[in-house]
Amino acid sequence: MARASADPGVESEWREFGPLELTPILDAALDEFRESGFHGATVRQIARRVGMTVPALYYHHENKEGLLVALLELGTGEVAWRVRTAADEHPDSPREQFVSVIEAIVLHMAYRFRLAALDGEMRYLSPGNRRRYGARRKDVENVLTEVIENGVEKGVFALADPVETSRALLGMCQSVGRWYHPDGPLSPEELAERYVDIALMTVGAHPRLQR
Amino acid sequence: MARASADPGVESEWREFGPLELTPILDAALDEFRESGFHGATVRQIARRVGMTVPALYYHHENKEGLLVALLELGTGEVAWRVRTAADEHPDSPREQFVSVIEAIVLHMAYRFRLAALDGEMRYLSPGNRRRYGARRKDVENVLTEVIENGVEKGVFALADPVETSRALLGMCQSVGRWYHPDGPLSPEELAERYVDIALMTVGAHPRLQR
Numbered sequence: 098m099a100r101a102s103a104d105p106g107v108e109s110e111w112r113e114f115g116p117l118e119l120t121p122i123l124d125a126a127l128d129e130f131r132e133s134g135f136h137g138a139t140v141r142q143i144a145r146r147v148g149m150t151v152p153a154l155y156y157h158h159e160n161k162e163g164l165l166v167a168l169l170e171l172g173t174g175e176v177a178w179r180v181r182t183a184a185d186e187h188p189d190s191p192r193e194q195f196v197s198v199i200e201a202i203v204l205h206m207a208y209r210f211r212l213a214a215l216d217g218e219m220r221y222l223s224p225g226n227r228r229r230y231g232a233r234r235k236d237v238e239n240v241l242t243e244v245i246e247n248g249v250e251k252g253v254f255a256l257a258d259p260v261e262t263s264r265a266l267l268g269m270c271q272s273v274g275r276w277y278h279p280d281g282p283l284s285p286e287e288l289a290e291r292y293v294d295i296a297l298m299t300v301g302a303h304p305r306l307q308r
Numbered sequence: 309m310a311r312a313s314a315d316p317g318v319e320s321e322w323r324e325f326g327p328l329e330l331t332p333i334l335d336a337a338l339d340e341f342r343e344s345g346f347h348g349a350t351v352r353q354i355a356r357r358v359g360m361t362v363p364a365l366y367y368h369h370e371n372k373e374g375l376l377v378a379l380l381e382l383g384t385g386e387v388a389w390r391v392r393t394a395a396d397e398h399p400d401s402p403r404e405q406f407v408s409v410i411e412a413i414v415l416h417m418a419y420r421f422r423l424a425a426l427d428g429e430m431r432y433l434s435p436g437n438r439r440r441y442g443a444r445r446k447d448v449e450n451v452l453t454e455v456i457e458n459g460v461e462k463g464v465f466a467l468a469d470p471v472e473t474s475r476a477l478l479g480m481c482q483s484v485g486r487w488y489h490p491d492g493p494l495s496p497e498e499l500a501e502r503y504v505d506i507a508l509m510t511v512g513a514h515p516r517l518q519r
Contacts (some may be wrong), residue, residue, distance in 0.1 A: 133347045134345035134347040134348060134429075134432065135348070136345040136349075137348050138347075184506025217428040244517065254507065256515075257502075257505050257515055258505070258506070261502045262506050265480045265483075265502075266480070267479075267483075268480045268482075268484070268486075269350050269476045269477070269479050269483070269485060270475075270483060271479075272478075272479025272480070272483060273479070275479075291468075291472045292472075293475050294468050294469065294474065295469070295476050295510055296469065298509050298510045298512060299510055300509075301509060304468055
């Protein structure tokens with residue numbers, strides 16, 4: 098499913114997805130949160146899934162919220178890294194930058210759908226954690242907005258409202274994480290291609306393909 | 309905030325939003341689901357919120373899942389009605405149909421953000437209920453897809469993939485329900501106007517405004 102990562106310094110590394118690497122505790126917590134939601138999940142049940150005692154689990158993570166924060170930060174950290182790397186790959190072409198950024202977001206939502214679907218649980222975080230996580234999420238939106246505004250300045254894009262379009266596009270791409278399943282008809286790459294075409298339309302640029 | 313509904317037979321009734329009319333039990337259940345998620349919510353706590361005994365609550369609703377189903381069906385029923393009414397208002401203009409359908413969806417997500425944010429809890433439904441609810445949700449997507457395909461046939465719209473664009477637009481509009489708050493800077497109508505402009509771009513039509 099994922100491309101092989103031959104060399105960590107290779108170009109387009111942001112397109113390569115290995116398996117989701119989680120510790121056994123975080124892997125069990127992710128399953129538990131997905132099945133029972135944050136409030137329905139219990140540390141006892143997570144410990145049972147991973148074959149660990151509750152005190153042993155508390156040795157690694159402060160509490161249930163700490164587990165959710167760790168998972169959400171893994172997801173946002175990864176997508177933020179991919180998006181920045183994708184944007185940096187084409188500093189002189191706003192169009193290629195935009196294409197790569199949308200591609201990176203959609204690939205992340207599809208390959209990391211288990212993590213991406215957790216985003217809705219963010220509202221159960223305590224205010225401080227919600228603020229911190231919200232800021233990291235905003236990173237991705239800011240990169241996208243900058244890329245669009247840069248394209249407008251250079252006359253490559255023509256649209257009414259870069260900030261609102263950026264937020265709307267993110268909403269569109271994030272929705273992929275709520276329905277995508279690897280057994281479905283589209284690979285992450287095929288889906289990303291279609292979303293790139295749709296996204297190009299929103300900035301007044303011609304799509305790459307006609308199907 | 310909402311326009312006055314002078315006459316239920318008046319044109320554009322789908323644009324009018326009164327307060328969300330819920331029974332006291334469903335209102336309490338909605339608050340409880342929003343604060344604690346489906347799995348964290350308890351029938352006991354919902355009964356306490358509404359000042360009722362648990363047996364009295366069970367007289368009205370079968371169980372906790374019945375309460376969630378009732379709320380989700382209220383939301384999807386309302387948006388499906390608005391979208392169909394909006395589409396029927398302009399049978400001869402695919403562009404006006406499309407504008408009205410997007411407007412109806414975004415207005416619903418903003419005015420009914422309390423209900424709309426509940427959509428993510430859908431995955432906790434038992435298979436039968438999830439199937440039924442999924443089909444009702446699909447109604448809205450089908451109307452939007454028909455409107456887009458009709459516009460392509462009539463040469464008003466030009467885009468690569470009406471089905472994928474329809475799904476992507478719905479994801480974009482639904483994301484509004486996850487962040488919209490009436491205390492924010494934009495009214496539902498202002499937000500709908502911006503989303504209509506963005507959506508028009510995705511079907512290759514000119515937006516209405518330049519801001």
